[in-house]
Amino acid sequence: FLQRDQKMHGAVIVFPGGGYTHRSEKEGEPVAAYLKSLGFHAFVLNYRVMPYHPYLGCIDGKRAVKYLRANAEKWGIRSDCIGVIGFSAGAGNACLAAETFDKTEYEMTDWIDGYSAKPDFCIFVYGALSLKNEFLSPSDLEMVGRIVPERTREQYQKAFSCDELVREEMPPIFLWHTADDSRVGAGASIEFVRRLQEKGNTYEFHIFPKGEHGHSVTDAEKIPGVCQWMRLAEDWMRRE
Numbered sequence: 001f002l003q004r005d006q007k008m009h010g011a012v013i014v015f016p017g018g019g020y021t022h023r024s025e026k027e028g029e030p031v032a033a034y035l036k037s038l039g040f041h042a043f044v045l046n047y048r049v050m051p052y053h054p055y056l057g058c059i060d061g062k063r064a065v066k067y068l069r070a071n072a073e074k075w076g077i078r079s080d081c082i083g084v085i086g087f088s089a090g091a092g093n094a095c096l097a098a099e100t101f102d103k104t105e106y107e108m109t110d111w112i113d114g115y116s117a118k119p120d121f122c123i124f125v126y127g128a129l130s131l132k133n134e135f136l137s138p139s140d141l142e143m144v145g146r147i148v149p150e151r152t153r154e155q156y157q158k159a160f161s162c163d164e165l166v167r168e169e170m171p172p173i174f175l176w177h178t179a180d181d182s183r184v185g186a187g188a189s190i191e192f193v194r195r196l197q198e199k200g201n202t203y204e205f206h207i208f209p210k211g212e213h214g215h216s217v218t219d220a221e222k223i224p225g226v227c228q229w230m231r232l233a234e235d236w237m238r239r240e
Contacts, residue, residue, distance in 0.1 A: 011068050011075075091127025176205070183214070206229065
């Protein structure tokens with residue numbers, strides 16, 4: 001979703017949600033179209049989902065950030081203004097990409113891999129920012145159970161929980177959740193923010209009392225409280 005005015009613009013990579021089993025359509029192209037209306041270039045990331053390991057979505061995300069930086073001049077992208085936005089499981093992958101941007105999982109394959117994978121800003125929407133039991137629904141716990149055997153589950157959850165991997169000097173982060181979310185408990189975002197605070201990172205966090213899970217840009221306007229999130233995020237992006 002490119003701007004066509006021959007000017008330089010920031011860019012945002014969209015990570016749709018989908019519980020690591022698929023990629024939600026309403027959290028993909030409609031979000032990119034909205035971001036384009038704000039003046040950004042926008043890209044929807046078709047990251048790998050099951051039967052692939054969930055962490056591969058993070059690796060795909062890091063490659064995408066590098067890809068945009070490598071092609072910044074060609075597409076009119078400000079290489080210092082490349083952000084990520086993720087929804088639910090997509091937020092988990094986007095966050096892991098921001099936390100492990102300097103971790104190399106494979107040998108350099110081409111010149112694109114020489115670019116930085118660190119996003120310049122992040123937006124996490126009802127994010128799966130922790131894989132700990134107390135924050136996941138029964139269906140998501142079942143999904144984790146299908147991926148890893150029970151004897152290594154605790155180790156896996158710690159290794160890939162974003163709240164466990166928060167580091168200093170992360171990109172500025174905007175995130176929101178709903179208090180009544182029964183799919184991914186709001187505690188996941190709260191614990192993540194607590195870790196951000198401990199490490200001295202910059203963030204803006206909103207928690208709305210009602211709205212459950214899964215409201216993107218297509219239906220959020222119908223939900224009191226949640227209807228504000230796009231305007232709040234737009235204001236934050238302009239300030240950052």
